[in-house]
Amino acid sequence: xxxxxHLDQVTIRFAGDSGDGMQLTGTQxxxxxxxxxxxxxxxxxxxAEIRAPAGTLFGVSGFQLQFSxxxxxxPGDQVDVxxxxxxxxxxxxxxxxxxxxxxxANADAFTMRxxxxxxxxxxxxxxxxxxxxxxxxxxxxxxxxxxLVDVAxxxxxxxxSKNFFALGITYWMFSRPLxxxxxxxxxxxxxxxxxxxANKKALNAGYSYAxxxxxxxxxxxxxxxSTAPGTYRKITGNEAVSLGLIVAAHxxxxxxxxxxxxxxxxxxxxHNLAKYRHYDVKTFQxxxxxxGVGAAIGASYSGALGVTASSGPxxxxxxxxxxxxxxxxxxxxxxxxxxxxxxxxxxTKTEQADLFQAFYGRNxxxxxxxVAAKSPADxxxxxxxxxxxxxxxxxxVFLLTDGYLANGAEPWLIPDVADIAEIREPLAQPGEExxxxxxxxxxxxxxxxxxxxxxxxxxxxxxxxxxLTGNVSYDPENHHRMIHLRQEKVEKVADFIPxxxxxxxQEGNLLIISWGSTFGTVFxxxxxxxxxxxxxxxxxxxxxxxxxxxxxxxxxNFKNVLVPEINAGQLVxxxxxxxxxxxKGFDRVRGLPLQTHxxxxxxxxxxEEKK
Amino acid sequence: xSTIETLEQKELKYTxxxxxxxxxxxxxxxxxxxxxxxxxxxLLPELGVKKENVVFVSGIGxxxxxxxxMDTYGLHGIHGRAPALASGIxxxxxxxxxxxxxxxxxxxxxxxxxxxxxxxxxxxxxxxLFNNRIYGLTKGQYSPTSxxxxxxxxxxxxxxxxxxxxxxxxxxxxxTFVARSMDRDPKHLEATLLxxxxxxxxxxxxxxxxxxxxxxxxFEKYTNIKTRFDNVLYLKxxxxxxxxxxxxxxxxxxxxxxxxxEWKEQEKPLLHTPEEMPVSMEFALAELSExxxxxxxxxxxxKRQAATYDALLTKQIEEVKxxxxxxxxxxxxxxxxxxxxx
Numbered sequence: 001x002x003x004x005x006h007l008d009q010v011t012i013r014f015a016g017d018s019g020d021g022m023q024l025t026g027t028q029x030x031x032x033x034x035x036x037x038x039x040x041x042x043x044x045x046x047x048a049e050i051r052a053p054a055g056t057l058f059g060v061s062g063f064q065l066q067f068s069x070x071x072x073x074x075p076g077d078q079v080d081v082x083x084x085x086x087x088x089x090x091x092x093x094x095x096x097x098x099x100x101x102x103x104x105a106n107a108d109a110f111t112m113r114x115x116x117x118x119x120x121x122x123x124x125x126x127x128x129x130x131x132x133x134x135x136x137x138x139x140x141x142x143x144x145x146x147x148l149v150d151v152a153x154x155x156x157x158x159x160x161s162k163n164f165f166a167l168g169i170t171y172w173m174f175s176r177p178l179x180x181x182x183x184x185x186x187x188x189x190x191x192x193x194x195x196x197x198a199n200k201k202a203l204n205a206g207y208s209y210a211x212x213x214x215x216x217x218x219x220x221x222x223x224x225x226s227t228a229p230g231t232y233r234k235i236t237g238n239e240a241v242s243l244g245l246i247v248a249a250h251x252x253x254x255x256x257x258x259x260x261x262x263x264x265x266x267x268x269x270x271h272n273l274a275k276y277r278h279y280d281v282k283t284f285q286x287x288x289x290x291x292g293v294g295a296a297i298g299a300s301y302s303g304a305l306g307v308t309a310s311s312g313p314x315x316x317x318x319x320x321x322x323x324x325x326x327x328x329x330x331x332x333x334x335x336x337x338x339x340x341x342x343x344x345x346x347x348t349k350t351e352q353a354d355l356f357q358a359f360y361g362r363n364x365x366x367x368x369x370x371v372a373a374k375s376p377a378d379x380x381x382x383x384x385x386x387x388x389x390x391x392x393x394x395x396x397v398f399l400l401t402d403g404y405l406a407n408g409a410e411p412w413l414i415p416d417v418a419d420i421a422e423i424r425e426p427l428a429q430p431g432e433e434x435x436x437x438x439x440x441x442x443x444x445x446x447x448x449x450x451x452x453x454x455x456x457x458x459x460x461x462x463x464x465x466x467x468l469t470g471n472v473s474y475d476p477e478n479h480h481r482m483i484h485l486r487q488e489k490v491e492k493v494a495d496f497i498p499x500x501x502x503x504x505x506q507e508g509n510l511l512i513i514s515w516g517s518t519f520g521t522v523f524x525x526x527x528x529x530x531x532x533x534x535x536x537x538x539x540x541x542x543x544x545x546x547x548x549x550x551x552x553x554x555x556x557n558f559k560n561v562l563v564p565e566i567n568a569g570q571l572v573x574x575x576x577x578x579x580x581x582x583x584k585g586f587d588r589v590r591g592l593p594l595q596t597h598x599x600x601x602x603x604x605x606x607x608e609e610k611k
Numbered sequence: 612x613s614t615i616e617t618l619e620q621k622e623l624k625y626t627x628x629x630x631x632x633x634x635x636x637x638x639x640x641x642x643x644x645x646x647x648x649x650x651x652x653x654l655l656p657e658l659g660v661k662k663e664n665v666v667f668v669s670g671i672g673x674x675x676x677x678x679x680x681m682d683t684y685g686l687h688g689i690h691g692r693a694p695a696l697a698s699g700i701x702x703x704x705x706x707x708x709x710x711x712x713x714x715x716x717x718x719x720x721x722x723x724x725x726x727x728x729x730x731x732x733x734x735x736x737x738x739x740l741f742n743n744r745i746y747g748l749t750k751g752q753y754s755p756t757s758x759x760x761x762x763x764x765x766x767x768x769x770x771x772x773x774x775x776x777x778x779x780x781x782x783x784x785x786x787t788f789v790a791r792s793m794d795r796d797p798k799h800l801e802a803t804l805l806x807x808x809x810x811x812x813x814x815x816x817x818x819x820x821x822x823x824x825x826x827x828x829x830f831e832k833y834t835n836i837k838t839r840f841d842n843v844l845y846l847k848x849x850x851x852x853x854x855x856x857x858x859x860x861x862x863x864x865x866x867x868x869x870x871x872x873e874w875k876e877q878e879k880p881l882l883h884t885p886e887e888m889p890v891s892m893e894f895a896l897a898e899l900s901e902x903x904x905x906x907x908x909x910x911x912x913x914k915r916q917a918a919t920y921d922a923l924l925t926k927q928i929e930e931v932k933x934x935x936x937x938x939x940x941x942x943x944x945x946x947x948x949x950x951x952x953x
Binding site for chain 1: 695700951
């Protein structure tokens with residue numbers, strides 16, 4: 001009989017070949033874990049190659065998940081449990097495993113050939129090198145084939161169900177129910193009864209194997225997290241962006257138009273939105289990135305909410321058109337799901353190195369508002385805000401997310417649609433005297449007249465505009481005035497956005513300023529630091545342009561300012577130039593989220609040096 | 612529906628003056644663009660579309676200043692990208708009548724990709740390509756339609772490139788209406804543009820346009836009244852391929868290619884049928900402009916009925932709504948596995 005142990009939080013990593021279905025396995029574990037009420041945070045970590053050669057180190061695909069009985073904000077630094085489907089997966093991921101952590105390895109995959117591909121001279125499952133870990137070497141492939149003996153399938157096809165066997169073991173180990181995955185299998189493989197049968201049998205067999213063999217001595221339970229009451233679902237950043245845009249368009253009374261071009265890791269936004277024709281969503285897969293944003297601007301011009309979503313290389317191509325939207329003052333939401341750069345860089349990995357691109361990546365003086373999401377679920381709210389400000393200020397707005405937020409998942413407290421504010425910005429009406437570049441006093445936004453409106457025919461373009469009339473103007477003073485009007489308009493956004501997250505005292509030794517997806521790491525690091533009895537203040541920026549007014553008031557009250565980022569120091573340079581303070585950066589640019597313990601060490605150093 | 616439209620059209624008593632904007636036209640005196648502008652202002656009252664529903668979209672170049680001079684909605688875009696803007700405009704509001712004004716450099720060089728994909732999708736817009744075979748706004752470099760050997764500022768020893776044939780490109784890219792006309796044949800130009808504007812789908816008109824500053828006389832052979840009839844073949848529906856001052860010559864189709872022959876009455880003459888011609892003949896006709904021994908065809912090369920992208924998109928939205936029902940936002944947010952916390 002096994003014993004049951006309560007745990008507060010667990011980090012598990014599924015790893016295997018990119019064809020082993022590890023993303024699917026991880027997602028299923030996540031869905032089930034979300035349903036039982038744990039807080040979750042996930043990190044899919046996969047190669048850019050669709051099917052890298054089997055067994056190789058560079059072909060290893062991983063999915064990491066932290067789940068907990070309390071609030072968590074990161075997918076975890078080190079893992080408690082590593083599921084390794086082959087030697088390469090073990091080799092790549094062992095470094096992430098805690099001392100005395102659990103390894104569940106598919107012993108069948110530790111063949112001479114695979115060991116050699118992974119660079120092992122001896123079988124690590126047998127040579128004692130894994131002492132110090134709890135090793136469970138399970139012949140997963142053999143056991144799966146045995147479980148599927150009655151299924152009319154070839155051996156190779158049967159082997160493809162082995163990830164469900166592994167999933168079954170972990171479900172038993174962490175006391176998870178099978179129902180969510182069983183139901184999913186039926187829906188996913190609907191019309192393919194042999195696949196339904198095989199995968200269900202493999203899942204059940206894995207669970208039963210763990211239950212009935214004496215190998216596993218302990219099951220673990222992780223209690224429900226106590227979170228705010230309401231209805232929840234699991235959501236990834238790309239899903240949340242898509243939903244936020246649909247809701248924003250409805251609240252604005254405009255059809256949603258996405259002009260896009262496939263690019264990792266932003267394509268899922270295009271895929272998601274393409275499903276929602278019945279929500280008046282028009283998606284346009286353009287011939288290239290440039291046409292994607294051009295069509296979005298054209299659609300906005302004729303009354304839709306125009307959106308384009310891409311990643312760094314695609315944004316680079318769009319930059320001339322984004323400047324055009326700045327000049328013509330047409331609403332536009334530009335989403336950059338940041339990935340490792342420069343150039344093609346690391347397409348499937350996360351990074352925050354496109355902040356400068358968003359700030360400065362256009363010719364001429366072309367300021368625009370920039371907002372960044374802090375977590376997968378926050379992508380919903382930031383998409384709403386980005387769309388709102390784009391329409392309210394008749395401007396392109398950048399929404400920055402990243403690969404980790406886009407593919408990572410967490411529970412989301414589903415809002416009541418009725419509680420979300422309307423985005424009603426007046427359009428010019430027939431009969432009005434219309435000056436295309438006459439501005440609202442509060443926002444400095446111009447009023448739009450959409451084609452089809454009688455009597456308001458007018459011409460726009462990328463040439464400099466005369467103030468008020470919008471006619472082409474080469475007048476030197478007018479150009480100077482317009483440059484500053486466009487800048488002031490962006491600054492006015494500050495009057496209409498919520499203040500940033502701020503915690504801690506208004507003065508002290510250390511202020512941390514962060515933005516985007518580092519939120520989770522900073523949150524977790526500060527929990528640690530507080531346990532050490534240290535006082536740290538923290539501002540997490542949501543809108544990065546314009547910077548919050550309160551930051552200017554506070555920043556001088558601190559002896560040290562630390563800006564952690566997944567880039568070589570971009571926000572920190574903006575902070576230094578804006579406030580003339582000696583802010584320091586902290587960066588680890590590895591294509592992965594920052595690790596909590598590294599940031600804790602960095603923060604601690606600010607206290608130790610001051611003795 | 613059609614009766615209402617007819618009534619509305621009767622009420623639209625526009626004249627060409629209604630389409631003149633308050634902006635001063637700033638093309639060089641003598642530029643061929645003036646003629647195109649004049650014909651456009653003349654044909655719009657005939658088109659029977661409310662002027663608030665008309666949008667002119669352009670790229671960059673001399674031709675692309677066109678929208679400023681029309682008292683309709685207008686977007687002067689960025690270089691080569693007018694098709695992208697126009698696609699978004701038309702798809703977001705299919706009720707609009709959208710014109711793209713572009714040039715040989717704008718459309719076939721920097722914007723080549725957008726141009727071919729616009730044609731391929733058959734979005735219901737009308738493209739006017741002002742072909743002057745030179746870069747005018749940047750003061751005289753060879754363009755993708757300049758003849759090989761052209762001496763310009765950027766090709767002082769002669770350009771090394773073969774030119775594009777815009778009509779052939781539009782045909783190959785799948786435009787459903789393809790025509791050619793000339794700035795100095797205003798009647799033909801107006802009639803061709805009107806027919807193009809009325810066509811449902813991507814309509815493409817190449818317009819031979821004289822740049823009297825940087826490439827004067829490029830089309831003189833075809834536009835000069837003295838030489839025109841020997842060098843131009845006017846394509847007309849259901850008409851033999853006859854040309855010459857006295858219509859004394861014609862094109863003979865031997866099944867593979869055209870030959871110029873003296874005209875004699877024929878029992879079963881070959882007639883021009885742009886609505887149903889085989890592709891091989893469309894291309895054979897289009898290719899004539901590349902060969903000195905043949906007249907240059909002007910008129911309509913192709914006019915085919917086919918579903919437009921914009922209409923298909925509207926239909927798809929209706930069909931999905933029919934099968935799934937109008938989307939409910941709260942249900943959208945609560946889709947998939949959810950759980951409650953009390």
